[in-house]
Amino acid sequence: MIEARRKPTSRVQLIVCTRRLQANDPLIASPIVLPPLAERTAELDRIIDGFAIDAGGPPDEPLTPVDREWVHQHEARTLPGIEKATRRLVAIRDCDGSITHAASRLGMAHGALSEWVSRRSFRLDVDDEDSES
Numbered sequence: 001m002i003e004a005r006r007k008p009t010s011r012v013q014l015i016v017c018t019r020r021l022q023a024n025d026p027l028i029a030s031p032i033v034l035p036p037l038a039e040r041t042a043e044l045d046r047i048i049d050g051f052a053i054d055a056g057g058p059p060d061e062p063l064t065p066v067d068r069e070w071v072h073q074h075e076a077r078t079l080p081g082i083e084k085a086t087r088r089l090v091a092i093r094d095c096d097g098s099i100t101h102a103a104s105r106l107g108m109a110h111g112a113l114s115e116w117v118s119r120r121s122f123r124l125d126v127d128d129e130d131s132e133s
Contacts, residue, residue, distance in 0.1 A: 037076060044076055051086040056094065063089060074120060088116065 004012045021031055037044070048071050052062030063071070067089050075085035088106065092113075095101035103113040 037078065044072055044082075047079070048072070048076075048082055048086055051083045052090050055087040055090040057090040064093070067093070088113065092117075 004010045005014055021033070040047075045068060048068055049057075049062050053059055055062075057063060063086065071082060071085050071089070075081045088102070091102035091105045092099065095105060099114050099117060100110050103110040106113065
């Protein structure tokens, strides 16, 4: 594997995921180091918006600023957590706040989405202009 990887015409790709990089490891050509999310706070809006667009949110404003801030505060510890929360918020907003329709859109049980929403403290107001601060 190591020899095949070194040949320029080789179609071998080896991906090694590790928490610690071993110096002079013969398997590693050029490491790609991803810092923890806690060190990438400047990128969080772009990450959240990317997941929102992938979930079907509009490209110009995939989430409301209130929703984006909620994800920052409550679900930004891991990429899977950001993705799950963002997908669910986009579905709920796209379905005018209907948990039943959003659950159907997400391919999940109404009860599961309803329970997820009830365990979190965010407003389901669809029209932020009509809501009180």
